[in-house]
Amino acid sequence: MSGLDDLRITFFQECEDLLEQLGEGLRVLEASEAAPDIETVHAVFRAVHSIKGGAGAFALNDLVTFAHLFETVLDHLRSGRMAASAPLMATLLRSGDFLADLVANARDGVAPDAGRMRALLAELDALADAEGGPGHDGEDTEPFDFVPMGLDLDLGPMPDAAAEAGDATAESESGSAGGYLIRFRPHAAMYGTGNEPAALLRALARLGTVQVTADLSAVRPLTRFDPGETQLAWQLRLDTDASRSEVEAVFEFVEDVVSLDITSLPRGEGSPAAGPTDQPPAPDLGPPAPVSMGDAPADLPATAQQRPPATVRPLPSPPDATDSAVPAEPAPRVPASVDTSPDAGAGVAAPTAATAGNVTPLAAPATIRVNLDRVDRLINLIGELVIMEAMLSQVIGEAGISADSDVANGLDGIKQLASEIQESVMAIRAQPLKPVFQRMHRIVREASEATGKGARLVTLGENTEVDKTVIERLVDPLTHMIRNAVDHGLEDAESRRAAGKPAEGTITLSAAHRSGRVVIEVADDGGGIDRPRVKSIAERKGLIPAGAQLSPTEIDNLLFMPGFSSKAEVSALSGRGVGLDVVRREIAALGGRVAIESVPGRGTTFTIALPLTLAVLEGMLVSFGGETMVLPISAIVETLHAGTATIHPIGLTGRVLANRSELIPIIDLATAFGLARERKKSQPGVLIVVECEAGRRAALEVDHIHDQRQVVIKSLEENYGSVPGISAATILGDGRIALIVDPEEIVSTAAPDPLSPLLAETV
């Protein structure tokens, strides 16, 4: 990981996972109500907690503030101080939603919805406080005061922060800081915390020049030695310019486990009365201090770690110290106290080969995140491979080499491998729909709140995998359809009860793989489409001529027409300037199709069929005007032979196809692309009926249909430029380049007149 930017990306990626866990956990808790699973509560808490932790590192203060309060309430739930009541769960779910918003805001650098933030904070605060009364431990009682900061010492009178800021006032009580006389005696408890006296002494030595004296007065003779007792104390004279708080900061972690006394020495004072030469009386067992304790406790492991640094004498000093014998090293190194450690080497030391070599510094996770560009490049290369293989296959065929030959067999093997590689690579881009589906729970919740209709979402097949790009671009259309289902699909509670249905409506969102495509269904159990009403609205809006005869399916499809909105007034929810026409267009842009099916009284189902990938397209190979091109199958409704079809002329050159109850304008692709001036009458071609945005249909006339095949999409815009009527290109098996037709654009340019009234006209 290099810069902070990379870590930011990691953070937001992590947030996505965490928010997913949070959402899922909260829903589980909501469903389990009275008896929440404690592991789930922990997981939910951790998710919020981790978001808070990361957010702090990037100074995302809104996120930190909100997550902190959220976490406080979750902590009440976790500790059992609060029950998972329905109102609490509702607040938590909304908070989870808002937390997701805040993450998105932070990622996009957008200011959060301040009003909503205030409202939710107040709500959470009330909850936090409600349980924060007498019995509360006071740990997190001041949520609004929580400010992320780089340090938290809790040292009482030791203002380390001031020291780091170089705050002169910290020294006010110490007079001029010429030096300090420090006495400290560790309590037995210190030795269980990994704090080493030697390390503390070294840390002090970094502040200036230090003279250390071990106080051996409490050391007992070996005969009466008690390994569980602390017997050593130290007295130091520290000559330094450092502030008192800097000195105190050295003892930051041990203030509760040592007796400490720090006295300031006036600047320039010589040996003080209690200076290092003023030895405490030596115990009766041996030589006066400073004494080498190197041997004494060696066979007494429990106290061994108390061993005072006789080794402390040659202390490393900061570089600016005049008498520095051992310059302080900027790079960390192994503590010199290594060999005095009780575990002699096993613990801290081991400067042996046990290090690097076989151990990689970073943990290898089970998954890796790969830049999408790299995957796409791989997909492109596989595409090339498939094309090469097709070309080779064609050459071998043309050369008359037997299918039994080794060459042909080898090629078959390559073919097999290439297709397996292609599938595997596609699988890399494929991701489960789960995150998108999970987001829809929130949409239902909000829609339900806004409309006052009870609604719940059931998701099925959320592990169905789809191309990543498809997933991303599905969010908007799905959101709209889900909102639409709650707003327009479901009836109000009374009508539902009257119809003998449960008051709460159910929206079912399901996904499945079906014949090489992904089929996603959004189904509601509402009243179904009110067809007479839909028809009258369409007539009133001039979308269809008054009195037009339409089949039920045709009426249902009116919903997809631009400008159609079934509610007289635009509802606060669905009417956000987008209609189902936009949904259809977005799905079409993904190479998919939307269909609608409705049963009166039983509900409506929207079905989205999508390709598995955007890198390969199912196309129909056609030729016209001497060119071979590809038409995307997704747009094709039916194909007819022009010779047998009923065709009416319109105007001078126009023709329409009379197909059942429809009149469909015919567009000759050869003329549309300027390849021929006019189709020869003697050569009737093939009419391919395509359906475009908002159900507009047109019949594209071509000379021949060759076959249907998968083609690898090669962007024209990237390599050449945008060409009207062409969406991309591909390479055929024989190495020729074939352009992929964009039916949408052809129809809108070749037949620009609004067709809808005409389309609905009965023949």
Added chain:
Amino acid sequence: MSVRVLAVDDSPTMRGLISAALSPRGFDVYLAEDGVHGLERLTETDPHLVITDINMPRLDGFGVIEGVRRSNSHGSIPVLVLTTESGADLKARARQAGATGWLVKPFEDERLVSIIHRVLGV
């Protein structure tokens, strides 16, 4: 030779931040994504110091501290707690378990480094 630090945190962001703070300063940083994993890596990575989060799946930070203290080979190495929670209660528990010191997320790189230097005496 570099100082080896084993950082135990379930958040990839935090692990990244710790790495980013320590690796450029010459530390060897080893990462573990939860308490169990952390204790598993103790022998293998032979750290001079452990940094641990508190809230983690499988085994929390208190468990990590206790596990380190129980270990024969690494029982006395410093264990720093790095957490977003700053309550006195948490510190008392951490101390009880045998924590050497603590610092609060978000941390400043310099401060983390100076604390490590201090508790290791380097």
